[in-house]
Amino acid sequence: MARSVWKGPFVDGYLLNKAEASRASGRNEIIRIWSRRSTIMPQFVGMTFGVYNGRKFLPVQVNENMVGHKFGEFSPTRTFTGHSGDKKAKRG
Amino acid sequence: MPASRVLLGVIGRPHGVRGLAHVLSYTDPPTALTGYGVLEAEDGRAFTLRWCGEGVAAITEIRAGAAVPVADRTAAERLVNLRLFIPRARLAAPAAEEYYLADLIGLAAVDPAGAALGEVVAVHDYGAGASLEIARPHAAPVLVPFTRAAVPEVDPAGGRVVVAVPDEIVVADEDPAAVRCASAHGPDRDATRSQAP
Numbered sequence: 001m002a003r004s005v006w007k008g009p010f011v012d013g014y015l016l017n018k019a020e021a022s023r024a025s026g027r028n029e030i031i032r033i034w035s036r037r038s039t040i041m042p043q044f045v046g047m048t049f050g051v052y053n054g055r056k057f058l059p060v061q062v063n064e065n066m067v068g069h070k071f072g073e074f075s076p077t078r079t080f081t082g083h084s085g086d087k088k089a090k091r092g
Numbered sequence: 093m094p095a096s097r098v099l100l101g102v103i104g105r106p107h108g109v110r111g112l113a114h115v116l117s118y119t120d121p122p123t124a125l126t127g128y129g130v131l132e133a134e135d136g137r138a139f140t141l142r143w144c145g146e147g148v149a150a151i152t153e154i155r156a157g158a159a160v161p162v163a164d165r166t167a168a169e170r171l172v173n174l175r176l177f178i179p180r181a182r183l184a185a186p187a188a189e190e191y192y193l194a195d196l197i198g199l200a201a202v203d204p205a206g207a208a209l210g211e212v213v214a215v216h217d218y219g220a221g222a223s224l225e226i227a228r229p230h231a232a233p234v235l236v237p238f239t240r241a242a243v244p245e246v247d248p249a250g251g252r253v254v255v256a257v258p259d260e261i262v263v264a265d266e267d268p269a270a271v272r273c274a275s276a277h278g279p280d281r282d283a284t285r286s287q288a289p
Contacts, residue, residue: 022261028241035216048237050260056244057260059237061221064185074220083098084193085118089215089222091189092239 009039009068018043032057036072051075061092097132097177098194099139106168106220107148111161113168115141115149130154131176139168139176141285170228195248201226201255210234211256 004009012035020043022031032050046065050057050073058075060066066074104114117125120131125131126149133139138154151162151171162168186192193215201209201224210228215238217223222238236242236255245254 018261023153027259028256029236029261031261048239048258050102050235056177056233056235058216058221059221059235061237061239063221063261066220074218076218083099083118084197084215085120086098086124086183087118087120088186088190089193089238091191091243092221092237 009041011035011038011041015040016043019047022047030059033071036070036075038071040066040069040071042067052076091092097179098130098183098192099175099177100128103171103176105172107145109165110216111163111165111168112144112148112150113162113171114147115151125176128178128182128205131172131178133176137175145246148240171234183255191246191248196224196246199246199248202252204254204256210256211268212252212253224255 004013015033015035015038018031019041023043030048030050032052034052036051036053036068040062042064045067047062048074049060049071050061051060053075054077060071060074095166095264102116104116106113106230115125117123119125119128123143128151130138130140140152141149144150151168153160153162161250162171181196183194186198193269195235196212197211201212203209208251210226212224213227213233215222215224216225216235223235224238224243225233225235227233234257241254241256242258243255247253
């Protein structure tokens, strides 16, 4: 069952406060978080979080398309190993 | 330095009795493998592929300029686990700010002052931007976002990337009971509630 709309999206309060403080500082920094359950809010866009996957903190660069998803969706807990082939990475 | 050739696929188990075989493609998308034309094996043999189904291809070996199709299952069985490469020079030039993973992996990572940090061992991308995993000699690997701020200089030809490791803020779970339900309709409806112990 989906979460009730009247409750609004869930986000850990301390995370919201820290993100606001980090945005105010305007520095190049990663915010390490364990809160995989928190919803990505519009005020997180442009920030980089290190989301714990049980072993390490994977960098998650938040963009507009990620708003409404959970942080944990972008930090898989299972190791995937593949070959690079002709795949490309774009520098953000 | 970038590798001189790039692994693009591996021939797998035979499929049927007409010489078809499963082919594991590492290209993006996987069907693009046949678009590279002649693929080379490690021992110098050359092959071309033609898709005949999902993940199944007809294989043709190029011998002295002549095309020799793999016609039966026995011949296909001899090709199991054959790795297929192309020379790095045959990859198309990437767009601006794009880099082949094959070019990034293996580069030396240095800090802005020029001191060695380690080596790029993997590039991760799980839908939230690419990140570089840098193995350090006597420390745990470090993951840095592949952004202009964290990786200001990428020089595949020179065999190095300049990495400005970002500061990290640790957000401790100061009050696990305190959670915030922020309304999607605006901050004026934000409310903080406490869960029952």
